[in-house]
Amino acid sequence: MTPPSLPPRRRRRTLLGAAALVAALTASLAACGSSEPESSGTASADGPITLQFWTWSLKGSDPGAQAIVDKYHELNPNVTVKLSEVGGTSDTAAKLLAADQAGDTPDVVQIEYRGVPALVVAGAVKDITADVASVKANVDPNIWAQTTFNNQVYGVPQDIGPMVLTYRKDLFDKFGVKVPTTWAEYADAAEKIHKKDPEAYIASFAASQLEFFAAQAAQAGAQWWSTDGNSWKVGIASEPSLKTADFWQDLVERDLVKVEPLLTPEWNAQVNKGKILSWAAAAWAPSVLYTVAPDTAGKWESAPLPQWTKGDPAVPFLGGSAFLVPEKSKHAAEAAKFAAWLGASEEGSKLLLGLDLFPGGNAGRQATLSHEPPKLMPQQKDFYQVTDQVIKNTTIPVTWGPNVNVAQSAFGDALNKAALAKSSFREVYQATQQAVVADLQKSGYTVTQ
Secondary structure, eight states, X not given: OOOOOOOOOOOOOSOSSHHHHHHHHHHHHHHTOOXXXXXXXXXXXXXXXXXXXXXXXXXXXXXXXXXXXXXXXXXXXXXXXXXXXXXXHHHHHHHHHHHHHHTOOOSXXXXXXXXXXXXXXXXXXXXXXXXXXXXXXXXXXXXXXGGEETTEEOOEEOBOOBEEEEEEHXXXXXXXXXXXXXXXXXXXXXXXXXXXXXXXXXXXXOTTOHHHHHHHHHHTTOOSEEEETTEEEEOXXXXXHHHHHHHHHHHHHTTOSEEOOTTSHHHHHHHHTXXXXXXXXXXXXXXXXXXXXXXXXXXXXXXXXOBXXXXXXXXXXXXXXXXXXXXXXXXXXXXXXXXXXHHHSHHHHHHHHTTTOOBSSHHHHHHHTTSOOOTTOTTOTTHHHHHHHHHHHOOOOOBOOTTHHHHHHHHHHHHHXXXXXXXXXXXXXXXXXXXXXXXXXXXXXXXXX
């Protein structure tokens, strides 16, 4: 099957639909009931203070994380940063909302970008626009866009996920398969690989990866959530989105991708055996692959993500997170200052690179260009040049709605069942759309079709 033929989109370097988004967020709330950053106006503490920091990137046992904390202590001797390891966004967001109700929140919290809108709607995080004004130039607008609504900043970007295709170069060469530059070429490559080795697949089909399929739809010209004035629009079942569903269903039905969740023992084994040959994800994928298949190092490379429309390299970011300041932080000004230093200052951004992250700050990004390539592909000296160009082309804004969790619940299991049964992917997308719309309306949001 040929992938959807889509018209070239006008490049958008504006904030992520920001003006409209917070208009909707504000209305919904009503309906539902490298210089130092400036102060937000919160009174500074008299004497030493401790900032409680919920994070999963900075682990207390990690020397790199401890070096970051030590450096901040050196620069700010009256501030102690206390790290508390937490789970991913869903666990952390639920814990933060409970802490907000109890009036006992941390001072800084790490949240994935997709989780920010729900916390803004809930009034659980602060507008830190004034606090980060002096470091705004240190992060590109398309990266600030992920935490900015109606020109109000609610978080400092930590890391970003420029999307790339990480592939087994040795096996692509062995099978005479060129690196695909379009999704049509990707389908052809998948067919050639499986024909050469019936046990080998170009990739696995991991149905639970909601963000990947949302990114696919965005790259194809759809938006799963968007705003229309003061209301929400849901485009999970829009035609551009459904065409991407058709594309993946075709590959599944022809047994050209392996239906297998990521990072299972089976998936890990297949990667090690050279039977899963690529992963379309973000630039963090090589570090993950290295942890599960270190003996394959030197056999992989990364290239820009295939395109739906030939000649249009624009892609959305996949994954990444930000530092937010809870509304009830006891030291909000100091917390915002720390978040701005860590994510947006020259020093902090470079230090984040030591955590095996792709920093969102310009200084950290620039530092990658002279950094050694990932351990998975030590021979690919231009890895960071490739990914930096991808970042420059990452101009597709992705708006996450306030009920991403509902979409995740409705989508993942149903799509996996459809893949195994070879039943309609379109019906899964349509059912997910209905569930998301119904939940928005039940919660008091206005939804336009």
